[in-house]
Amino acid sequence: MQDKTNPPFDSEVGDVRQRIDDKTSSDAAIEAAARRLTRRQIIKDASEYVKKHISRQPPVQRFFSFMPTMLTRVSPFHFKGRAKYKQWPLVRLDSGEANSWGRMQVVGELLIIFDETILFGLLALMTKYQSDAFETTREELCRLAAVQPTPTNYGAVWKSIQRLAGSRIDLALYSGKGRKRSELKEMTGSILSFADLDKNTGSIRVVVNPYFLEMYADSFVTNIDLKFRSRLKSDISKAFYRFYQGQYESESDIDIQRLARAVNLETDQELRRLKDKVRTGLKELEHNGYLERYQITRDNRVVVSKSKTSAAHFQSQILASDQMTYLTE
Numbered sequence: 001m002q003d004k005t006n007p008p009f010d011s012e013v014g015d016v017r018q019r020i021d022d023k024t025s026s027d028a029a030i031e032a033a034a035r036r037l038t039r040r041q042i043i044k045d046a047s048e049y050v051k052k053h054i055s056r057q058p059p060v061q062r063f064f065s066f067m068p069t070m071l072t073r074v075s076p077f078h079f080k081g082r083a084k085y086k087q088w089p090l091v092r093l094d095s096g097e098a099n100s101w102g103r104m105q106v107v108g109e110l111l112i113i114f115d116e117t118i119l120f121g122l123l124a125l126m127t128k129y130q131s132d133a134f135e136t137t138r139e140e141l142c143r144l145a146a147v148q149p150t151p152t153n154y155g156a157v158w159k160s161i162q163r164l165a166g167s168r169i170d171l172a173l174y175s176g177k178g179r180k181r182s183e184l185k186e187m188t189g190s191i192l193s194f195a196d197l198d199k200n201t202g203s204i205r206v207v208v209n210p211y212f213l214e215m216y217a218d219s220f221v222t223n224i225d226l227k228f229r230s231r232l233k234s235d236i237s238k239a240f241y242r243f244y245q246g247q248y249e250s251e252s253d254i255d256i257q258r259l260a261r262a263v264n265l266e267t268d269q270e271l272r273r274l275k276d277k278v279r280t281g282l283k284e285l286e287h288n289g290y291l292e293r294y295q296i297t298r299d300n301r302v303v304v305s306k307s308k309t310s311a312a313h314f315q316s317q318i319l320a321s322d323q324m325t326y327l328t329e
Contacts, residue, residue, distance in 0.1 A: 046215075077112060077116040091110050093107075102171060103171070108168055109167070115164060120229070121144035123208070132207060132210065135204070135206075138197075138204060139202065145157070161206070164191045171187050191212045192207065228290070234281055236263070240281045240282060240285060244290075252306075253303045271300070279296060289307055293305050
């Protein structure tokens with residue numbers, strides 16, 4: 001008869017082997033976890049790669065943002081036409097082949113100036129809450145966008161958030177020129193990672209994409225004064241404000257067609273109408289003290305002089321460089 005108080009020797013050996021196997025499996029899991037890159041580290045590594053690549057370029061080519069400055073010269077935000085879209089247009093906005101260091105594309109539904117306004121509001125709230133994931137309300141976003149809190153505007157705010165979540169930013173890096181030009185790296189990511197809307201309470205939860213924050217947000221909102229921008233009534237004025245805040249010089253002289261392309265104004269319209277639209281936008285900036293003076297010359301050049309107080313007030317800027325640290329650690 002077997003003594004039940006003393007397990008068989010084979011059973012003891014089996015238990016030891018199982019413990020050894022469990023420890024080996026646990027050690028392997030720990031090593032695998034140590035090797036596994038976090039999502040933030042993957043994005044940070046990619047961002048550092050891009051910045052190092054750009055730093056090797058000539059000084060004039062080292063700037064990188066949505067702003068129509070230096071090389072990129074691409075804005076994803078357009079003016080909404082009067083026509084009512086049955087289906088919202090899909091676009092692929094391309095920075096072109098001129099960039100020696102790379103190429104940017106914005107792919108998704110057409111983004112309009114109102115979407116830019118909502119994005120600025122979301123980034124301001126992200127800074128306020130010190131987190132890229134936060135909760136807000138339709139009322140709060142309407143207030144930041146300087147629109148009335150009506151059911152129609154509530155719907156517009158949510159549609160805007162949906163478009164921002166569906167907008168993909170592609171970036172490709174190149175080296176060399178001509179036949180020796182080769183592609184080094186490609187990356188892609190959206191502006192917002194996630195959002196949800198509680199129809200009963202009106203609360204909105206948002207997660208800003210770490211890829212957008214690490215790669216684009218800091219330079220995208222550089223010098224943008226949200227309080228000043230909210231006082232501008234015209235979409236054209238808001239687009240010009242973004243454009244000229246991306247220019248380091250206080251004096252600017254640019255061909256009117258080139259200026260129109262930089263902010264996505266239609267360039268195939270009658271020149272007289274284009275001049276009227278440009279004049280309307282510049283006049284409001286002058287009225288609000290941003291421009292000291294402006295002129296559209298006979299040879300169709302737009303000459304402006306920014307006022308001495310046109311620099312953004314740091315206390316009302318959307319993001320500051322030191323406020324980005326906690327988001328990318």
